[in-house]
Amino acid sequence: MTITIIGIGLIGGSLAISLKENGFADRVIGVDVSRDNLDKAIRRRIIDEDQTLEEGIAAADIIVLSTPVDVMLKLLPSVLDKVNQQVVMDVGSTKAQLLSAVKNHPNRGRFVATHPMAGTEFSGPEAAIPGLFDGKCTVLIDENDSDEDAIAKVKALYESIPMRIVELESEEHDIHTAYVSHISHISSFALALTVLAKEENESRIFELASGGFSSTVRLAKSSPDMWIPIFRQNRDNVLDVLDEHINQLARFRSLLIKKDFDTFYRLIQDANSIKRILS
Ligand code: NAP
DSSP states (O other), X not given: OEEEEESOSHHHHHHHHHHHHTTSOSEEEEEOXXXXXXXXXXXXXXXXXXXXXXXXXXXXXXEEEOSOHHHHHHHHHHHHHHOSSOXXXXXXXXXHHHHHHTTTOTTGGGEEEEEEOOOOSOOXXXXXXXXXXXXXXXXXXXGGGSOHHHXXXXXXXXXXXXXXXXXXOHHHHHHHHIIIIIHHHHHHHHHHXXXXXXXXXXXXXXXXXXXXXXXXXXXXXXXXXXXXXXXXXXXXXXHHHHHHHHHHHHHHHHHHHHTOHHHHHHHHHHHHTHHHXXX
16 A cells, blocks of 8 residues: 655654554655655655655555645645545544535545544654554544545554544534643643743753643643644634633632632542543
8 A cells, every 4th residue: 555645744754654564554655845854754764755746646545634734725625636546534633624625526535534633742754653643542524425435445544553433523523622632732831831921940940840740731842833723723612612711710710819728629529530531
């Protein structure tokens, strides 16, 4: 199987590593705007070769779009213009706008929308790692709009890793990811800014940063090039979740002002019940 990956960064690169290692891909072709990223990917043997967009599409059985989500809005229709039997899939973090951009495309059936729920705070091919997706969950979105053979190929790709497959509609997907992924990034960016604003002595932050602070603020290292397009596309859902989050913060603030530590205690116990879901 020949796989062409457009956007050979963290996610595209990690997928290439997994699919080469497990034998699903005999050949991986990289397409990227950045010559530097392609050279790095070749040096790390993440891809076998790089080609132009047109060559990469013509040579592929499966084409994977792994650019930031704003780029995908223009890229996907132009890739679908050029395919015959090939399957096209994406790995982007938002879906409603992308799917409406190709709703009436004559080759819509060749496209399968997906979102592997795995990642790190780092970017680029240097951040690509083996095993990133192992045992994690991936979402297939609006499956009924894709051809059966295209869905079968994409499921085989993910099952080869192996990943667990969940099926969702695009609107549902964007609401759920606002909760489980997008808000935690805003929260982490805000926490980093809070500490940076209050603590002017950066070396002290570094010395005192313990496990708790480091793990909560880890996502604040994520790239704005990837996240601004996500917030732009999922703005309404993220605003809903953010309003709820601000209400929760305000509750804690008010309990501290009132010195009501009994209620504070119960709120922490309520929060502890997240263990039921995540353990
Ligand atoms: P990344 O590491 O920044 O990789 C994106 C790559 O796409 C970069 O090499 C970038 O080059 C390249 N690119 C940009 N515009 C392009 C174009 N027009 N044509 C070809 N290549 C282009 O980002 P990532 O974290 O892998 O994210 C990729 C996708 O996966 C995004 O849609 C994101 O929403 C999704 N995703 C991310 C995560 C996560 O945790 N990071 C998890 C699941 C899904 P430059 O560096 O030169 O811009």
